[in-house]
Amino acid sequence: MTLHENVIAYYTILIKEIRRFSRIWIQTILPAMVTTALYFIIFGNLIGKQIGDMEGFTYLDYIVPGLILMSIITNSYANVVSSFYSAKFQRNIEEMLISPTPNYVILLGFVSGGVARGMAVGLAVTIVAAFFSNIEFNHFFIVVSIAFLTAILFSLAGFINGVFAKSFDDISIVPTFILAPLTYLGGIFYSISVLPEFWQTASLANPILYMVSAFRYGVLGASDINVWVSYSIIIGFIIALFGFSLYLLEKGHGIRS
Amino acid sequence: MTVALSIKQLKKTYRNGVEALKGIDLDVDEGDFFALLGPNGAGKSTVIGIVASLVNKTSGKVLIHNTDTDKALSKAKSYIGLVPQEFNFNVFEPVEEIIWNQAGYYGIDRKIAKQRTERCLKQLGLWGKRRDAAGVLSGGMKRRLMIARALVHEPKLLILDEPTAGVDLEIRHSMWGFLRDINANGTTIILTTHYLEEAENLCRNIAIIDHGELVENTSMKALLQQLHFDTFVLDLGTTINKLPDTPGFATTLVDATTIEVEVAQRQKINKLFEILSENHIDVLSMRNKTNRLEQLFMRLVSSSRREEMQNENRVAHDAA
Numbered sequence: 001m002t003l004h005e006n007v008i009a010y011y012t013i014l015i016k017e018i019r020r021f022s023r024i025w026i027q028t029i030l031p032a033m034v035t036t037a038l039y040f041i042i043f044g045n046l047i048g049k050q051i052g053d054m055e056g057f058t059y060l061d062y063i064v065p066g067l068i069l070m071s072i073i074t075n076s077y078a079n080v081v082s083s084f085y086s087a088k089f090q091r092n093i094e095e096m097l098i099s100p101t102p103n104y105v106i107l108l109g110f111v112s113g114g115v116a117r118g119m120a121v122g123l124a125v126t127i128v129a130a131f132f133s134n135i136e137f138n139h140f141f142i143v144v145s146i147a148f149l150t151a152i153l154f155s156l157a158g159f160i161n162g163v164f165a166k167s168f169d170d171i172s173i174v175p176t177f178i179l180a181p182l183t184y185l186g187g188i189f190y191s192i193s194v195l196p197e198f199w200q201t202a203s204l205a206n207p208i209l210y211m212v213s214a215f216r217y218g219v220l221g222a223s224d225i226n227v228w229v230s231y232s233i234i235i236g237f238i239i240a241l242f243g244f245s246l247y248l249l250e251k252g253h254g255i256r257s
Numbered sequence: 258m259t260v261a262l263s264i265k266q267l268k269k270t271y272r273n274g275v276e277a278l279k280g281i282d283l284d285v286d287e288g289d290f291f292a293l294l295g296p297n298g299a300g301k302s303t304v305i306g307i308v309a310s311l312v313n314k315t316s317g318k319v320l321i322h323n324t325d326t327d328k329a330l331s332k333a334k335s336y337i338g339l340v341p342q343e344f345n346f347n348v349f350e351p352v353e354e355i356i357w358n359q360a361g362y363y364g365i366d367r368k369i370a371k372q373r374t375e376r377c378l379k380q381l382g383l384w385g386k387r388r389d390a391a392g393v394l395s396g397g398m399k400r401r402l403m404i405a406r407a408l409v410h411e412p413k414l415l416i417l418d419e420p421t422a423g424v425d426l427e428i429r430h431s432m433w434g435f436l437r438d439i440n441a442n443g444t445t446i447i448l449t450t451h452y453l454e455e456a457e458n459l460c461r462n463i464a465i466i467d468h469g470e471l472v473e474n475t476s477m478k479a480l481l482q483q484l485h486f487d488t489f490v491l492d493l494g495t496t497i498n499k500l501p502d503t504p505g506f507a508t509t510l511v512d513a514t515t516i517e518v519e520v521a522q523r524q525k526i527n528k529l530f531e532i533l534s535e536n537h538i539d540v541l542s543m544r545n546k547t548n549r550l551e552q553l554f555m556r557l558v559s560s561s562r563r564e565e566m567q568n569e570n571r572v573a574h575d576a577a
Contacts, residue, residue: 257311
C-alpha cells in the first residue's frame, strides 16, 4: 500500500474507534466525570479540609492533577482493551487482518483511538475540576505532552491485554488487580515524602508515580521526581510496549491460528 | 491463461497436532467459478484461512495472481475478497459504516468508498437497511452484507465459504444470479458449499478435499461424466400394485404411486414411457432421485474414507 493508502486506513480505524466510544458516551465519558466529581466532594471538600496542606498546596489542588491523569490512564487502557477484545470476540478483527493494512497501521489506529478517549475524558474531568478548584497550568506543554504520552503508553498496555485476553474476565483482571493498585499507590492522593523511607524507595518502582509527578509538575509547578526522568521512563516504556505489540501482531498471537 | 490462485504443497498442522492439510496442490484459473468441496473437517476452511492470511501455514506456497504471499503479502491480500462461513462483523455498527470501513482498510478514499457502498448495497438489496445496526438484520441479509463488504474493494478473486448456508431458497437463487453476474464480469470465484446442487449449477471446475488431501480436481463436466447411471423418480397418476415388465430398465416400485428407475448414460428413456403407457400407467412428473454431484461426492469421499480405514487396519494389524 502507498503512504496515502496507509493514511486512509489509519484514519478509518481512528474514526471507527472514536465513533465507537462516542456512541456509548454514557458508558465511556460520563462515569469518569461523575467519579471525579465525587472524589472532589469527598476528598477535596469534606476530608481534605481535615488533612490540611500538602507540599504547600491545599489538598484539593494537590489531588487535581493526579485525578485528571488517573482518568486518562484508565480510559485509554479501557478503550483499547475492550475494543480490541470485542473485535476478536466478534471476529470483526478479521476485516483488518485480511486487508492489506500493515500491522503497524492497525496498532497505531487502535492506540490513537485509546489516546482520543483518554484525552477526551481528561478534558472532561479538567472541566469538572475547574468547578471545584482554581486549576492553572504552570507548564502547559508539559501538561499536554505528559497526558498524551501517558495515554499512548496505557493504550499500548490495553492492546497487549486485549491480545492475550481469552475471555471478558481477562480484560478486567489487569485493570482491577494491577492497574488500580499501581494508580492509587502512584502518588495521586499523597506525596511520597509523607511515606516511611522504605515505602518511598518501593514507590520508585511504580512507573505511574513518574507520570503523576511530571503531570503535577506541569499543573502546580512542584513535583517529587525530576520531570526529565519521568519523560525518559514514559518514552522508554512506550518504545518497549510498541515493539512488543507489533511483535504480537506480526506473529498473529491470539488472532491467527 | 493467468492463474488467479496457485497453491503448492500446502501443509498445516495445528498446535494440538491435528494435521489439517497434508500437502495440497491446486490451481484456479483467472475468471473461473471454482468449487472447493469436502465434508466437515476436511480442510476447506483451513485452505481458505491460509489464502486469506487468517491462518498461518506450516509449509508450502500460496500465490495470488502470481504474487507470493511470503514475499508481498500486502499486494497479494489486495486481490482477495472473502466471505467467511461465520458472521464476522461488529453487530452494533450500522451496515453502511461496515462497508465504508472495509474500503478504508484497502486505502480507498472515503468519497469513492461511499459511492461503491451505495452500489454494492443496492445490488444486494440492502440499501434500505444501510443505517440499521448489522445485528438486527435477518440471516439472509447478514450473508448479503458480508458479500457486499467483500466486494467493495473490487477484488479479482472472491472466496465464498458457504455463502448460502441458512438462506431461504428464493434468496439463494437471487444470490446465485448475482454471483454469476460478477463472475461474468471477470471476477474469479472460489466457492465452498454443502449444497452440491449449488456447486453443480454455478461452478465450471471442482476440487474435492478430504482429510487434508485432494481426492479430485477436475472440470465439473468431466466429473459428472464419471457417473454412469442416473436414478429418476416417477410420480404416477395411476395406483399400481405390481410393476409391469420393463426390459433394459432397473425399476423399483417405491409405493403405489412412485417408481424409481436407473437409466444408463445415453440410454433412451422413450421405451420406458411406451411400456408404462401400454399398461395404462400415467406419469405425472419425473425428477432426479438425488443430485448427480451428490452421488459422486459421496462415492469419492466414502472411498477415500474406506482407504484410510483399510490403511489404519493394516497398520494396526502390522503393529500387532
